[in-house]
Amino acid sequence: MSDSWKVTLPCTRAEAEAIDPEGAAFADMTAPPVLMTRELTEDDVEDWVLDAYFQDEPGMREIAMLRALVPSAGDTAVVPERIAEQDWVTLSQSGLEPVATERFYVHTSANKGEVPAGLRAFHIEAGLAFGTGHHETTTGCLMTLEAMRAAGQVVRNHIDVGTGTGLLAFAAMHLWPNARATASDIDPISIDVTRVNAEVNGVKLGTGPGRLELAVAPGLAHRTIERRAPYDLVCANILAGPLIELAPAIAAATLPGGTAILAGLLDRQADGVLAAYRRAGFRLAGRIQLGDWPSLRLVRRPIR
Structure with a gap:
């Protein structure tokens, strides 16, 4: 099994809510990322995070597309995180409560x-x-x-x-x-x-x-x-x-x-x-x- 990749960027609540839930920004990709947003600090509209899960290691183009979704992230350093294939589903859904x-x-x-x-x-x-x-x-x-x-x-x-x-x-x-x-x-x-x-x-x-x-x-x-x-x-x-x-x-x-x-x-x-x-x-x-x-x-x- 091959590994997958995760990229995390800070964002605001407004940016999180403006993200197209169907991932239209990546519509031309054969395997578009799974995009998930989450609140880090309750009721803090500035303290949110965008997590993007990719099947293949993202390059500069994919990271630039993510940055365009969350301009407030600015020049935040991005280091794609490799995740084991068997952990993909669990990680991508870990924030999804019933x-x-x-x-x-x-x-x-x-x-x-x-x-x-x-x-x-x-x-x-x-x-x-x-x-x-x-x-x-x-x-x-x-x-x-x-x-x-x-x-x-x-x-x-x-x-x-x-x-x-x-x-x-x-x-x-x-x-x-x-x-x-x-x-x-x-x-x-x-x-x-x-x-x-x-x-x-x-x-x-x-x-x-x-x-x-x-x-x-x-x-x-x-x-x-x-x-x-x-x-x-x-x-x-x-x-x-x-x-x-x-x-x-x-x-x-x-x-x-x-x-x-x-x-x-x-x-x-x-x-x-x-x-x-x-x-x-x-x-x-x-x-x-x-x-x-x-x-x-x-x-x-x-x-x-």
Whole structure:
């Protein structure tokens, strides 16, 4: 087995929150690094750290790309740390504590802990795809789904756009087990990850009720997604820019009276996203705020 490499740089909370969780800065790399941020001193917005895990020893170009993400690091010396292959998963996930919501418990293999009674556990490894449940955006979406189910909302046909790891699709399938389910992502790797996670978590793939159909697609532009529309629930935990771009397409794919859950945006970006969806025929029906990350629940107005 070959060794892997770790690079650590200091950063601020603002820089940490501005980092693209899907690693777009390294999109042209065959093996992009796993990027993780953590707070060193509680409530100190200046004392954060960026850890980057590489499969191969990073060169000057990769280190320069990291520095561009955290300008406050300045000329801090960077010495890539070699880590043994068998320690890769444990090290990259060491800061990921299990996440427990009202109905769900999300964990990695490194930190399973004790699953609380009555919760549906999902084993989701951190790695090449975004959406492990350990970020406020994904957790907020899980809580929004739970609130919908608690309010008695019925979902018969749902889609998770930009699914990442498949977690939100799996959660919706647990809450509405007889619904048709679809998960899509522009990144083929994410769909491969979702397929593996489905097997690990006992989620059935297929086309019928209670099974998950997968599609590699930019947004909603795919014949499978179009064929299965309209949806009474659309989840999109991506980024603010793509959310705004997709507003007309998501509106067209959502039943009147149906719900769209939007996340992946910072609090300061919410007004712009909401404006785009109001123009597309949605109204704001709920909002969950975790730190600086809102999860928006929108309802499509009836067509007149």
